[in-house]
Amino acid sequence: MDAETYELIAAYALDALDGDERARAKEVLATSEEAREELRSLTEAAAAMATATVGPTPRPELRDRILEAARAEPQDVVSLDERRGSRLVPLLGVVAAVAACAALALGLWGASVSSDRDEARSALARERAAAAVLAHPAAESSLTGASGRLVVGADGDAVLVVSDVPPVPAGKTYQVWVIDGGNPVSGGLFSPAAGTIAIPVEGHVRDGSVVAVTVEDDGGASAPSAEPVIASAPVTLS
Amino acid sequence: MPAFAFHAHAPMRQDGRALPRHTHLSDEALVALVARGDETALAELYDRVGRVAYGIAFRILRDERLAEDAVQEGFLAVWRAAAAFRPERAKASTWIVTLVHRRAVDIVRREERRRAEPLDAAARGDAVDPEGSAEDAAWLGFERDRIQRALAALPDAQREALELAYYGGYSQTEVAERLGVPLGTIKSRMFAGLARLREVMDETGSEGSWTPRLTS
Numbered sequence: 001m002d003a004e005t006y007e008l009i010a011a012y013a014l015d016a017l018d019g020d021e022r023a024r025a026k027e028v029l030a031t032s033e034e035a036r037e038e039l040r041s042l043t044e045a046a047a048a049m050a051t052a053t054v055g056p057t058p059r060p061e062l063r064d065r066i067l068e069a070a071r072a073e074p075q076d077v078v079s080l081d082e083r084r085g086s087r088l089v090p091l092l093g094v095v096a097a098v099a100a101c102a103a104l105a106l107g108l109w110g111a112s113v114s115s116d117r118d119e120a121r122s123a124l125a126r127e128r129a130a131a132a133v134l135a136h137p138a139a140e141s142s143l144t145g146a147s148g149r150l151v152v153g154a155d156g157d158a159v160l161v162v163s164d165v166p167p168v169p170a171g172k173t174y175q176v177w178v179i180d181g182g183n184p185v186s187g188g189l190f191s192p193a194a195g196t197i198a199i200p201v202e203g204h205v206r207d208g209s210v211v212a213v214t215v216e217d218d219g220g221a222s223a224p225s226a227e228p229v230i231a232s233a234p235v236t237l238s
Numbered sequence: 239m240p241a242f243a244f245h246a247h248a249p250m251r252q253d254g255r256a257l258p259r260h261t262h263l264s265d266e267a268l269v270a271l272v273a274r275g276d277e278t279a280l281a282e283l284y285d286r287v288g289r290v291a292y293g294i295a296f297r298i299l300r301d302e303r304l305a306e307d308a309v310q311e312g313f314l315a316v317w318r319a320a321a322a323f324r325p326e327r328a329k330a331s332t333w334i335v336t337l338v339h340r341r342a343v344d345i346v347r348r349e350e351r352r353r354a355e356p357l358d359a360a361a362r363g364d365a366v367d368p369e370g371s372a373e374d375a376a377w378l379g380f381e382r383d384r385i386q387r388a389l390a391a392l393p394d395a396q397r398e399a400l401e402l403a404y405y406g407g408y409s410q411t412e413v414a415e416r417l418g419v420p421l422g423t424i425k426s427r428m429f430a431g432l433a434r435l436r437e438v439m440d441e442t443g444s445e446g447s448w449t450p451r452l453t454s
Contacts, residue, residue: 003426010429015343016403016410040327045436047332049404050294050339051378052385058292062306063284069310070280070317075273131266132326 001034009035013042130159130200139237141211145230148196150211152235156204158187160211162230165192168215175216176201177224180209187211189220207237265330266323273320280317287331288313289378291338298342298407308345312338339404346407388438396431399424 005028011017012025028035133153141150148162160176168174168191176187178201188202201211212228214221263271263279265286271279288309295308315337323333389397402413410428414421 007425007429010432011410014403015340018409041436042432044332045432047335048385048439050290050335051381053293053297055293055296057289066310066313067277067281069314073314076318128325
């Protein structure tokens, strides 16, 4: 990008453009991933300026007013194409529902991590990545051994969404594996929780990958030591 | 990951009307629920982000009623467009503040309400929210100090351009006119200032500001 483009995006992030310039910025943003990434980080910086302000607090009535107005206001429906590309069309409703349920579980998952800061921070990053995958899945695979599905994003990030996984015996843990051509690589450990949970799979999956879950000793294993209790159908990525 | 500002997991609830059902969720998960028409998720987002959103709207508009309008319009935009939110593009709290800021800027330009100087001391004020919990106040105070320090560390000309634009709602053309400086100069000051702010925030943000929110 040239200097002029950087300046245009900065001004856009600050809401300092007039109508015509705003339209031009949107054109640039529509065609350039680099520009969108620049906007993302500059917008965080601009929004930080909002936090720096000190002022009066809103009247409590404002909250009620907003909720009341929302009740009367229809919501936009995002078109199929926007939401998830052209594939897997008939599953839209199901996916939206799963994504929302999973979002719930993701919150629990994020909250259940230890208070260790680095760990909590990376858990949050995983949660964000998982939310992105669920919002815009590129592919899904069915599961055997549990009800749920494997949801895969365009870049190979994957989230295992499963329901009612039974508890493991003391001293044991569930371990996720990504299997490419017979070579399992650990995709992380998880503990079961009631209801539907979404487990961000560490690493990436590719076309043909299978994701499986085994029960291992606490701390996990370097290779699976038992038959999978859950396995996905091979991933189909275009 | 840059960690600053009204963070997703910072305690920001501004009154006692907690919604236990949703307090354990991330902001991004709440937006996903809002997309399904969940009002309590919208309420929880308001409780977390509303105070900062109102603060910036008031800073720009200097009028309670107009600031409330901007916040309401911004949150209604959240309500309508939640299904289009892309968590990989922005933090949910940033998205919301951006929507409210945009509304406030639109209103201030529409109203031709050329407001008090955005740079004056009164705008900064020193009011402490008497309603918020001590924990909220401490956290928000910490963030505010950090960002104000980062702003203060910018060259004066850059800070002036950023503040006129973001706090004043002036377009870059208006900023250039007000300051009697060529437009090209203003553009480069805005970019340099904002990029520098991003850098400083990233550096200082890596230590100490991030508070994991534990389940309640």
